[in-house]
Structure formats: structure tokens, C-alpha cells
Amino acid sequence: MQHLLFNKLKKAFIVLFLCIVVTAITGCWDRKEVNDLAVVTAIGIDKKDDKNIELSIQIFNPRSVGGSGQMDGSGGGSGGGSGGGSDQVLIQSEVGLTLADAMSKFQEKLARQIFWGHDETYIISQELAKEGIREQMDFLLEDPDLRENGNVYISSGKAKDILPLQPTLERNSSEMLRELSAFRIGMIVTISDLAQMLAGETGAAAIPLIAISQSSGNSTNSSPIPSLMGTAVLKADKMIGHLSDKTTRGVLWFRNEIDSVTVTVRPKLAEQGMISVRLKKNKTQLIPTIQEGKWTITLRSESKGEIVQNTTNLNMMNPEFVKELEKEVGIEIQKRMELSLKQVQKKLKADILGFAQAFHQKYPKEWNEVKDHWDQKFPEIEVVITPKVRIQRSGLSNSGAIRPKQEVKNK
Template structure:
């Protein structure tokens, strides 16, 4: 009897300890933030917009397609720091704001020019927010419009961002995924400056926010990847677009795939090759105490298109294509290096490399590294190797009737 009493008492005391889950959060009480955008505020420092998922419209029911309304809602709030703005957003949102699933953090161009440093500690420190979240710059527009634009390939707009970023990273090589961790690491590293992928909003941003925009085949507004934004001292210093961005991605060792086009006998961009494996090696050479860098890029490519008569089956003639491809890559890379040097921003991490391989030289140079980088000699060498020509031998151009 006494034992039974003790058992019951013990069980009851456990209940008091276990039931009081201070941190329980019910799914239905959470507002999942998928994307967060920050603009330069009108009255206060930051205008923050939060893209919150509407679970009822996203859930795919049996009768297909889920609910009717918009899949996301954008809430706006402002404040002099991120915490203030995000807590004030609670005035409009009927659930508690949950940041763990935030996929994208968008910064407007205007704010990026003023500096992004004031944004970062809140993101770095928060226990829930993930520092693996991607950061992008809204080029020539407001971040708010970006995250309010609806898309049709993917129901939740943020997925579109992510997938566009991944697709261009794989297919075009003009963008790279940059997370908050990467930005912070590059900001504090004296031998490297951060770059952030940029997006541009084309079309009518007002129309892009209505669900009607999703039911047409020609969306009124589209979010498009557009090169890389270069930062210096936490402020936007310049842009790398098109081939410049490609060149930078080669040097940063992030190239996954791209296309290389060049003219042939006066015909513009007549040949297109697609590199699919690439390797970049950086080395430091010191001559008479004066350091210079060597960049060696090795890549294998396939022939994708050739719009002139050509002996594709002849290995000698393919050597010429190899050479041309290498030249074109070298041109892109040199252009991007010159651009970075003119911005005095070492986005490639050459300084970091010097620090790793030769700490003694680095000690002398790190004081004004960006100035040293701007006037440093950088030699680029590209080896391109031809691998395959797809499923045809010589092009039909060879047999075309005159």
C-alpha cells in the first residue's frame, strides 16, 4: 500500500516536470516565413517585408491544385534594426513568426549601397534563423516587390528563386549561391571580399502580385538572375554581369557548367561549346620579392552547336576549337579580374591564398591588401579539352546544297 502511494506520488511529480513544455509551438500557431526582404526605410532605417506561407492554399488536396487564394502573403513592417522591425510585424500577423524555414534573404540595391553590415548580427545570432539561408540583391528595385511577385512554375515564389539560382549556377555559371555564413566569413577575412548573386525584376511589379498573373502563359512580371554584386567594406561597390560574372565564377572555383560562344570567319557566335568539368588552380609566384599570381583553369567541354561547315571528325581541326574555347574563357576571366582590380575588391580570395601559403609575405601585404591586389600581376592560363560532339559527326552545313 505504502509502495503504491509512493509510485503514484512519483508519477504525479514527473507530470509536473514533463507537461510544462515551455517551448512547445503548435503548427497551427506558426507563421512560416519563406523569404525576408529588406529595403531602405522611409522614416526608419529598414523596411522589412516577410513572405509568409498560407498553408491552406499550398496544401494539395485530392481535387488537385489545393486552395484558391494566393499561396503567400507579404507583411510589411519597419524599424531601426531587424529585431525591432520583425517584432513589430507581429501587430499584423495573427500567428507567431517562425524564421527557421526562411530560404532567401533579399536586400535592395539602394540599401546595399548604404551598407549591409547592420543587418548581419541579428541573422547570425538568432537561435532559429539559419545562417545557411541564401542572400540575394534586388538589382534596380525594391526587395518588397521581389518577394511579392508570384510565379507559376513553382507555387511558392521562394522556390522559384532557389531553383533559378541553382539552374543558372549549373547551366550558365553567372551566379553562385551565397549564404549568410559566406558573407560573414568574407567580410572579416582581410584577404577576400564578398560577392552576392543579383536578381532583377522585369515587367510590371504591380500586376505580378495578383493570382491572375499566374494563370497566363506570359507572366506580367518575372524575377531574373542577373550577375553578381561586388561588395567592399560591407557596401555595394559594383556589378559583374554576363561574361564578367562567368569569368569571376571560374576563378572562384565554383564553375559547374556554362556555354562558351565565339565567332567563326566573320559569323557572330557561330560556334558554341559547353564546358562540363572544370578545375581551377591558383598559385603564388615571387620574383625579386614581388609577388604575382598564376591562375590555371583546366576544363573539358562538349561541342554544342556549330553553324559553319567544319570537319568535326578530324582531331587536328578540333584542336583549333579547343584553342578558341580556351581563348574565350581566358578573355572572360581576364575581364573579370580587371573589373575586380578596378573596384579594388579581391573577390577571388587571392589574399586568403597568399596568407595560407606564405604567411610571411602576407604579413607585409595585409595592411593595404586591396590596393596591392589592384596593381598585382595576375597571369591566366586556360587548358580546354574537347571530349564529345553530341550525337552527330560533321554538321549538315558540310553537305548543304549550294
């Protein structure tokens, strides 16, 4: 009996062992070592001529972190297309009739297998965007090797010129752009987001606009870096204009995408000086109404923040001063919104503010009657802006840390 039980346990152990071995083998038979891959971290798309486009890729250089792989001409680093870049990355460019055509040429000249799955940055030149990006978007969305959640940007110059830039504090230009976007000082748009906007109810889209600028510092160590310079506005997949940094902030208010922002005003009650208020908790709501055929959007904005600097003689421990400051900060916010509204609604006539979606959700019947000529209806909509600001903390410098008491205005 014991012998029979021992045989059964032995057979069960053998079966279990074989299952573990088979599972381990199937889990790694097609595994690719990092040193066998050319990892793409960013893509740049430019117009080459009337028939061709130029595709540039930023490839991570494993040698920059002590990798054993070699990315030279024989190994597939700087051969083919055009080479360049910093120690951190290698830049390759190829020309083709389509993106797929240009992409296929890279593998012909690289000894390593190209890995596109780590690409987190797509840069499209302004020149190409003005002619239309529908074909490029279709390919970027359909190719299974590319990431739909990668951030997309429009460059004021050549997209390929952004890729080799080497910021001082970041590993490459792609990483710096991602960090800038994370601070929400501008818009954050992924390939998936862009596709939804272009295929949406208005066909209008907004994309961060970037350019090459000089880093801060003295002339001996400053270097060119990528920087955000506003927002590119597209309609029906073609770029029709752009917004400045200041105007972009107003658009973010409308879209309820503003994060932390500092507003500086000159209080009327002060003889001189300024007060800066940092607003961290911001919420915006679009409220559409249709009355007697009149279409109106009410923008209800609520913000909470604290005073971070006070160069006036006002003692901000006085609740009356704080109340007046809240009104003046609200007026400044309203001015920023009205500035962006003038550019977007009256000049560009591109609904990137979310008006169409708001009316569609609340008034589906009325929306269906105007959706085919929304470009004409959008500029006619009346907009009422009602910002509300609450300052929760006056900060430590309520009237200046070293200001003489006789100069402080307490009431």
C-alpha cells in the same frame, strides 16, 4: 518460486510501460501544429528613411494547398503593416528603428506564432547596401531563430517588391530564386558565407544581384518574375559596384565555382558558322609566386566538354580540327576571365577572386607585410591565365546532320 518470478516480470513491465509513456509525453508537450504557425519563407530589408528600415516577410499560405487554417485579418494574415501577395504567399511589412524592432511588431498583429526557421531567402535592397549592412548582418547572425544557411541577394530596386512576385512554374519568388541559384548560373552566397567574406582578410564580398523582369511568353500571359542580373560587390560592408552576368562568369572561373557552361566560337578554319561547346568538368587553381619582390598569380584552368552544335562545314571527326577548336575555346575563356579581372582588379579594386587567401597560405611572412594595405597591393599583382580545354566528344552533328557531302570540309 514461479509466483515470485511472475511478480518481478510484472513490475518490470509496469516500469517499462511508464518509461514509454513519459518519453512520449515529453516528446510532444511543446509541439506546434503547422496550422498554428505563420511560416516565413523569405525576408526583404529596405531603407525606409534616414532613421528607419522596413522589414517585409513572405508567409506561406496554407490555404493554397488546402490547409484548414485561415490567414485573414482576424487570424493574422493581412492585418498590420501592409498586406498583399499572391494566393501562394502573404506579404507583411513593418517599419522599425532596427530589425529587432520591426520584427517584434509582426507578432503584435499576427494571431499565429511566427516561425522563422524555414526562411531560406534574404533580400537586401541596393539602396541599403550602399549605406552599409553591418548592423543587419550582426542581427541576422545572432538571432537564434533565423537560418544562417539561407541564400542572400541584393535587389536593384525595393526588396519588398520581389516578395509578392508569382512565377508560373514555382510556388513563390523565394523558391524561384533558390532554383536559379542551384543551376549555378551566378554566385551562391549564404548569410554565413557573406559574414565570412566581410570578416575575411580583404573585407570584400560578392552577392548575387537580382531584379524584376518580364517572363517569356506572349503579352497576354507574361508576368513579372525575379531574375539574376549579375553580382553586387561590397567592400567593408558597403556596396561599391556591380558586375554583369558575363563578367560574373569570369569571376566564377577564378573562384573555381563554375559548373556547366556553354562557349560558342567562330572557328578560323570554317568559312562560316559557329560551334558550341558545353564544358561540364571545370577546375581552376590559383598559383601564387613572389620573385624578386614581384607578386604574380597564375590561374591554371582545365575544362572538359563536348560539342553540342556545329553550324560550320568542318567535319569535327578530324582530330586536327578538334585540336584547333580546343585552342579557340581556351582563348574565349581567357577573354572572359580578363574582362572580369579588369573590372574587379583595376576598377573596383576589391579582391573577391581569392588572391589574398592564396598568398597568405603560401607566403605568410610576406603577406603579413602587405595585409594592412592590400587594397593598394591587389591592383598591382600580375595575373597569368593559362586555360586548357579538352573536347572528349564531337557529338552526333560533326558537320551538320543534313549538310551535303560535297560541302563538308574533312581536312
